[in-house]
Amino acid sequence: MKTPFPPLNPLKTFEVAARLSNLTLAAEELGVSQVAVSRQVRVLEEFLGVTLFKRLHRGLELTDEGKLLANGISRAFQDIHNATRLVSRRGRRDILAIQSYTTFSQRWLIPRLTDFHDAFPRIEIRLSSSIAPVDFETQNLDAAIRAGKGDWPDLHSEKLTDIELTPICSPAFQKQHKLRVPDDLRRVRLLHSMARPTDWAAWIKRVGANVDPDPGIRFESSALAYEAAAMDSGVALAVKVFVRQNLQNGTLVAPFDASCYSGEGYFLTWPTAIPPSQPLMKFLDWMRQQLASDTDA
Structure with missing residues (x-):
């Protein structure tokens, strides 16, 4: 019974x-x-x-x-x-709900989304931005772009690119302050991102510069710090892939050749319990192709 x-x-x-x-x-x-x-x-x-x-x-x-x-x-x-x-x-395979960081969205993803739509017109991207940890149990998301080492529990992580850090400023600021070697940063204002609060200290340690990493101006996002650097406010530490176009067109400069890798990367993540859809895999392949072409440029 x-x-x-x-x-x-x-x-x-x-x-x-x-x-x-x-x-x-x-x-x-x-x-x-x-x-x-x-x-x-x-x-x-x-x-x-x-x-x-x-x-x-x-x-x-x-x-x-x-x-x-x-x-x-x-x-x-x-x-x-x-x-x-x-x-x-x-039932809605052609809709992709993606969460990313504000700076990743503004500086890299949004300028390229029309290319993705042209290549895959049937896939609708719904993009949101947040620096808070993603919670797939409460948020209606298909995937999220996260920075780290790719070892989040219960998440499948596919690396998109390594994080390479480089100091940036405006051409006028570099000329005015005669920035030639990393130790010259002692004489200028550092621009910090509260979204990446340890970057300056890590970079200074990596390159062996004799610079105090704490003073300066702090901005809510890296994108704001980059804008301040372009406006002659000081030197920001940028994720290189986000400012590559600015470095190429001369609106920003790297005052010295002292970029370094942070040991982290950007990853596309989704719950291990939910198999990825075909649109999500197309989005992943497209992002990797775009980032690879940026690196080769």
């Missing part, structure tokens, strides 16, 4: 309440009243014939039976979530 399957609504309600340890927060996440949450939990307790929670003054505490059930169903609901996301994406 088959064991009756527990009702799904009470199971889901219990999963949320167990995860949050609070009926009020569970009610907010589920969009129902606290009374409704309590009622659903009681239905499940009556079905199972056990007590799942100890009701405390400041929240909930799982009983031993509650802990056993919570551990068993949390992964199951995550699997359901992943499966429905996968099926949903297959």
Whole structure:
């Protein structure tokens, strides 16, 4: 004789309440009243014939039976979530939701998106920007461009390019301050990116310069620091691929040949639990081709 399957609504309600340890927060996440949450939990307790929670003054505490059930169903609901996301994406395979950094988007990706659309007119890119860590469980994303070593847990990472750092300034600024060797940076203002706060210290250590990396002006994004450098405000430390065109057309200069690799790279990432779609793989191949041509230029 088959064991009756527990009702799904009470199971889901219990999963949320167990995860949050609070009926009020569970009610907010589920969009129902606290009374409704309590009622659903009681239905499940009556079905199972056990007590799942100890009701405390400041929240909930799982009983031993509650802990056993919570551990068993949390992964199951995550699997359901992943499966429905996968099926949903297959129903809209020509839409790619991509998250990137503001500077990566502004300085490299956006100027090239028309080329991608010309090559793949049926694929619609939906681009968002953030410096916050990506959360694929709560954000409706297909992939994200991240900087690091490519070792994020539960994410598949494909390297796009290594991060090469080089000081930049305007031609007028270099001429005015007679910048010839890295130690000359002691005499000028450094422009920092709060999105990459350790770059100057790492670069100075790599090239062996006798320069204090801390003073200067700090900007929210690297793109703003690059703009300030172009306006004679000081010397910024740039990811070379983002300023390659400026260096070629002379709007920015590298005052000395002292670029170095940071040991990190940019990666296209997506959840390991969700196989990549064909549009995503086309996007990955296209980005690699574009970055390779930039490097060869």
